[in-house]
Amino acid sequence: MGTSTIETVVPKDQIKQNEADHPLGNSGRQEIEAHSEDDISNVLRYANEHEKTVNIISGGTKRGYGGTMKEADILLSLAGYKGVVEHSVGDLTLTVRPGTTLKEISDRLAEHGQCLALDPSWPELATIGGIISANESGPRRLLYGSARDLVIGTRIVYADGRVIRTGGKVVKNVAGYDMNKLFIGAMGTLGIISEITLKLRPLPKYEGLSLLHFPDDREQEIHDFAKRILDSMMEPVSLEVLTPPTAEKLTGKRQYTLAIAFEDQEKAVSQQEKWVADNLPSGVEQTILHEQNASEWWDAFRRQSPNGHNDGTDDTITQAALKIGSLPSDVPGNLKKAEELAETHHVSVEGHGGAGHGISRIYINGLSEDIIAYIKALRSEAEKKQGYAVCTHLPYALRAAADVWGEKPAYFSLLDGIKRTNDPKKLLNRQRFVGGI
Known part of the structure; x- marks a missing residue:
């Protein structure tokens, strides 16, 4: 295959010259759309043999996250490689392809009274592959954990095109070292996730949200009250502190606000909300939202951040x-x-x-x-x-100056060693992760 061209690897209609400079970088001179695991494997095998660098994109919400190399030779898009592979309703597991958005997953699971307990920003844009690769999470991490805690198994395509499976497809899989952890949060630098098996939860019976509005300069009181809740018998799903500008946008009150979510039977939610009301610090107001109103509030909450699609055109901002x-x-x-x-x-x-x-x-x-x-x-x-x-x-132009990841962690040599083993030519998402990996 040494003399092959990319056109011999994937169909021509999946190859296009990429757009002009993207302000967030992480681009590629050619964009290739993957429609199957074989496409991913074949492209990486070609790239490895021809020493072509490869950037990976799907929903694009992480495009401004890491990366000090403006463009690679190839931008491999997984956006079209989506859909459910297997949904075991009785076992509460789901196997899904990486280009599937979180909203698509949630809508499918809701038909069966189930959910994936992940709540990162922009669920209609963020794909499960990107969420897992960045180990993203939201406020519900408090009770349910991050992406790393919900992945049971994966299929990974290495930089040379080999495909491996890590973990399994059942929750009780405990055989051997959990290699899943290597790839979750590695920003696509160790291999491309081509399939993900996740553990699910039943949809909550009832949802409540208590918004506690604290007067100025009482952040210590917020901490103390949150600690009381954590030390109690209650099980909040989230304890999210909002700054006054954020609270004003979401609640209409420009005050530090503590958002406490409960999910359980309606009676259990009501009892916990009553405990909060009975134990409020003096001068703190409580606003309570239930079911649809609570859900709509969280929908607005998840639409605050830059998302790779909503950067303004004003160069001064x-x-x-x-x-x-x-x-x-x-x-x-x-x-x-x-x-x-x-x-x-x-x-x-x-x-x-x-x-x-x-x-x-x-x-x-x-x-x-x-x-x-x-x-x-x-x-x-x-x-x-x-x-x-x-x-x-x-934006790409600022990432080197800002030192995106900060100081190298103490375990950097371990990460670097894994990168050299998995991708010795450093072709995958080069310079995308901590320490320039």
Whole structure:
């Protein structure tokens, strides 16, 4: 195959010259649409033999996440490789192709009274392959975990075109080392996920949302109240703290707000909401939403972030997003610091964070140079508390200056070794992940 061309590998109608420069980068000189696992395998085998770099895209919501190489030789699109492979209703498992959007999965499962307990942003655009590759999650991570906790097995196409299976198709699969963990969150740098098996949950019988509006400068009180809930017998699905600008957009009240979600039988939800009402700190208001109203509120919540499709055309305003990892107890303080630094760096920010899981999201608008300075300042504050800050959305031109991933982690040599083993020519999503992997 040494003298072959890409036209001998996939049909011509799946190959096109790519668009002009994309502001988020992560492009390719040729875009190839994969319609099957064989397509993925054949393209990677060709790329490996001809030493062609390959970027991977599906829904495009992560296009601004990582990557300091503007374009590869090939942009391999998985957007058309979608659909359910197998849904075992009785076993509560689903096997699905990577280009399937989260909304498509949710709609299919709802017909059977089931759900996938993942709630990242923009579910109608975000595909399951991208969600798994970035280990994305949302507020429900508090009770149900992240993408990493819900994957039972995968099929992976290595950089040389070989296909392997990791894990299995049943929840109780425990044989051997769990290789799934290698590929979840690796940003497509170790192999391409061609099939994913996930564990499901029954749809909740009843859904409630309590919004607690705290007067100014009471972030310690928010932490204390969240801790009381976590230490109690209750089982909140989320304990999400909203900054005042975010709360104003979603609730109409410009105050720090704690969003507490409960999912259970209606009586159990009501009892937990009553406990919250009976134990409210003085001066704190409670707004309660149920069922459709609660669901619609969360739909609006999931449409806040830049998504790879909604960057504005105004060159003077840049959109960026940060993910901050910290101790859950540091979340209210981190959000407060994010607001304070926004004033001194002349950017506007909105944000929210999990008071029970420690992941915060900051969405930033402003001038490019101000955003870079802001990111560095906020990262420094996070690192002082042994946390981290990662840029999850930033135009290509700024990503190197912002140092998207921050300092290399202590385990970087292990990651680097795995990359060299799986992809020795560094062809897959080159420079997309931590440390330039």
